Amino acid sequence: MIPIRISDPDDPRIAEFVSLKEKDIAGRGDRFIAEGKVVLNALLSLGATERFSVEKLLVLENRLEGAGEIIDKLDAGIPVYVADRAVMDAITGFAMHRGVLALGRHAPPPDLAGFLDRLPGNALVVACCGISNHDNMGAIFRNAGVFGADGVVIDETCCAPLYRKAIRVSVGAALRVPFCKGGEASDILAALDKAGFATIALSPGGKTDIADIRPAGRTALVVGAEGPGLPADILARTTTVRIPQAPGMDSLNVATATGLALWQVARAMGRLS
Incomplete structure (x- = not known):
């Protein structure tokens, strides 16, 4: 996996992560945002993978090495984007201390x-x-x-x-x-x-x-x-x-x-x- 560098906060490839405090995509379809290593490990746990999938990752540059265990669990072909602190904060709209975000999708729930x-x-x-x-x-x-x-x-x-x-x-x-x-x-x-x-x-x-x-x-x-x-x-x-x-x-x-x-x-x- 070769991380894809993001240098422009308006890059359309990371549009779902923009202005997280002002918007949240959960409840508007089958996608959601997961934040932090603990949450992402839960998202990628055995039981959760039957109901959820990961579409992309956005990682703070200085947290990339620490996120290795998460990245290793991803299916091949899932893009991992990386940004420095200034760009990451500009994307999310606040200081993203946890340093790792995922765009997830949930399977259609049963009735x-x-x-x-x-x-x-x-x-x-x-x-x-x-x-x-x-x-x-x-x-x-x-x-x-x-x-x-x-x-x-x-x-x-x-x-x-x-x-x-x-x-x-x-x-x-x-x-x-x-x-x-x-x-x-x-x-x-x-x-x-x-x-x-x-x-x-x-x-x-x-x-x-x-x-x-x-x-x-x-x-x-x-x-x-x-x-x-x-x-x-x-x-x-x-x-x-x-x-x-x-x-x-x-x-x-x-x-x-x-x-x-x-x-x-x-x-x-x-x-x-």
Whole structure:
């Protein structure tokens, strides 16, 4: 592999990397931007390569040697572009400290029913409704990966898990944990029910302490956006649980709450060592 030098920030060969703070191509098609060695190693891991591919790499000149292990994993013919600090910063629109970017493409996802059917008989999934904050989405995926969830389902109002910031916050888990985008939250609940999932919804007003949940078989943890939380019609169709907290506070951050709940449910399902 011979790196291709980029000296002009307007070079059309690296157009997808231009002005990353002002635009993000995720959610507008089947492409996305991955950033940093940890994330790119996740992108090129065995499980991820079944769902994702890499189209090109852009590397900061003084990070080229350190990126060798990543470059060695690329298929032959994938171009690797290299730029010095001034050109790289001009391309991305900010100081790119991580020094390596990839343009990725994801394969067409299965429909929701097909996605759920492919999961194991004792599957644990997270169902997200209205999660529009990229930091929260990334953290939810990180929690899902750490606590052994088999997948994440997002409704049509959620932000894309493959936004650059969401992938980065997830520390690559958004590329490791399988996910599927469904339609409305009510449609997702119907699909979960049809696929044999027991649905547990997180809510400050939940009727059951999360520590008292004893999941059996397929289990879906349903979480909603901060502020409004889950709609009343969704709560009415699920087993509602709460995480006890000190008096005087409103609620936990949704990503923190998801992590605590996943730990408890995964532990009860015997998934943690």
